[in-house]
Structures are given as structure tokens and as C-alpha cells.
Amino acid sequence: MNKVLIIVPAFNEEENMAALFQNLCTPEIRSFADILVINDASSDQTGDIAKNFDVTVVTHVFNLGYGSALQVGYKYAVRRGYDYVIQIDADGQHCISNIPHIYECLTKPDAEGKLPDIVIGSRFLKGSQSFRISGIKRISLWMYSWLIKRITGKTITDPTSGLQGLNRKAFTYYSNFGNFDYFYPDANMIIQMLLLGYRVVETKAVMHERTAGISMHSGLLKQITYMLIMPLSILTVVVRIRRGIQK
Numbered sequence: 001m002n003k004v005l006i007i008v009p010a011f012n013e014e015e016n017m018a019a020l021f022q023n024l025c026t027p028e029i030r031s032f033a034d035i036l037v038i039n040d041a042s043s044d045q046t047g048d049i050a051k052n053f054d055v056t057v058v059t060h061v062f063n064l065g066y067g068s069a070l071q072v073g074y075k076y077a078v079r080r081g082y083d084y085v086i087q088i089d090a091d092g093q094h095c096i097s098n099i100p101h102i103y104e105c106l107t108k109p110d111a112e113g114k115l116p117d118i119v120i121g122s123r124f125l126k127g128s129q130s131f132r133i134s135g136i137k138r139i140s141l142w143m144y145s146w147l148i149k150r151i152t153g154k155t156i157t158d159p160t161s162g163l164q165g166l167n168r169k170a171f172t173y174y175s176n177f178g179n180f181d182y183f184y185p186d187a188n189m190i191i192q193m194l195l196l197g198y199r200v201v202e203t204k205a206v207m208h209e210r211t212a213g214i215s216m217h218s219g220l221l222k223q224i225t226y227m228l229i230m231p232l233s234i235l236t237v238v239v240r241i242r243r244g245i246q247k
Helices: 014-024 046-050 066-080 098-107 135-152 168-175 187-195 220-242
Strands: 004-010 033-039 056-059 084-087 118-122 164-167 200-204
Touching (some): 004 014, 014 046, 033 046, 046 056, 066 084, 066 168, 084 098, 098 118, 098 164, 098 200, 118 187, 135 220, 168 187, 187 200, 187 220
Parallel strands (some): 004 033, 004 084, 033 056, 118 200
Antiparallel strands (some): 118 164
């Protein structure tokens, strides 16, 4: 068993799975990381395609949502004794080259000799490569970055990035009931961890545009729903922490 577990939550991503794992299951990656796919009750061949590769597949009987799939991965990492988790999306948007870089960031002390608890891959830092995003997406990113700065004093440029690395302290906390959002774990979880004293940093990332399949945020209605739910979730997180409920 390696020190790193790569978690890939997947729902109806059959068109992207083969290409993703052909790039992921290479000696360079497998030399330091194991791979876990959480098939969130896909109705297509997502799970079957994943099983054709040298990865572990956990399949949900019912669709539980993106956050729940990730938390299953965290629980698996805790029980198997991994030191680090790196999570990537199954749609192929997160370039595999990000994985060694994020692992290096997790294990490299800063100028003060401190290690991060969470590393977020950002599309908006110097050296990053990304694709054009919609106007609504830009507005939501600006709003959540502003809220994070206002509440925690920390600047996070890409608060909705699903490309993240976590050390054992961070993913063990997330694995416990009530400590992780089951549906939209984005800016709300960043604010939670910063308020709790976890070290959260960003690093440059390479991201590609989705070429097949449907995003969980696709469609105007879903985007508006997300933008309405997230501020309420952030408010709940702040109240819980300030009242000492969430420690």
C-alpha cells in the first residue's frame, strides 16, 4: 500500500472513464499512489469501465451526491491508514500532471517550516492553465472568494475547485459525521477548515474543458440553485463553529 490515495468520485462518466484511467494508471502515478473510484450509483457503464483498470471500485446502491462520495473515500483512507488523499474529478478536467505537484506541496514545508493540511489546485494563479468559464461561474467565484476573505481573512482564488490534496488530519476530520457537506462541499468547507485553524493553501493547476458527459452544475437552474444554497450553508458553518458545536 502506498502513502497516497487518489479518490475519484464518479457519476455517469462512462464517456470519460477510459481516457482518464489510461492516463492515471501509469508507473509514475502508481509508484506513490493507490486509486479509489466511488461509483455513485451510475446508470451507465461507469463502474464497469473502472473495473477494467487496476483500481479499487466502491459502488453506491443509491445516488448519494458528490460530497457523500468523497466522504466514503475519506473513510476508506482512514481505515486503510493512508497519509494523504488527493481528489480529482472523473470528467477529465483535472490534468494528471497536477497529482505529483499537489503531493509535493503537501509534503514540502513553507518558509516557516510548516506543512499545509489542505492544498487546493487553482485555475487563477500564476503558472496555471485553464479554459474559458461562463459569466455566471465567474460571478459565483468572485462572490465566494469575497465571502471567504471577509469571514476568515484568507484569500482563496478558486473556492469551487474539486482538485484538492489533504493530509491525514484533514481527511480524518472530514470523515466524521456532520463535518462534511454531502452535496456541495466547496467554499463552505474551506471556511469551516480555516475557522478551525487548518492550514489551507492554493497552488497552480492545469485544467481542461470537459469534452463529454454532463456536469452536475450544468443548466441555468442548477447554477442558480447552487448560488442560493451555498450562502446558507456558509452561514450554518459559521454559526456552528462560533457556538462551539463543530470542533
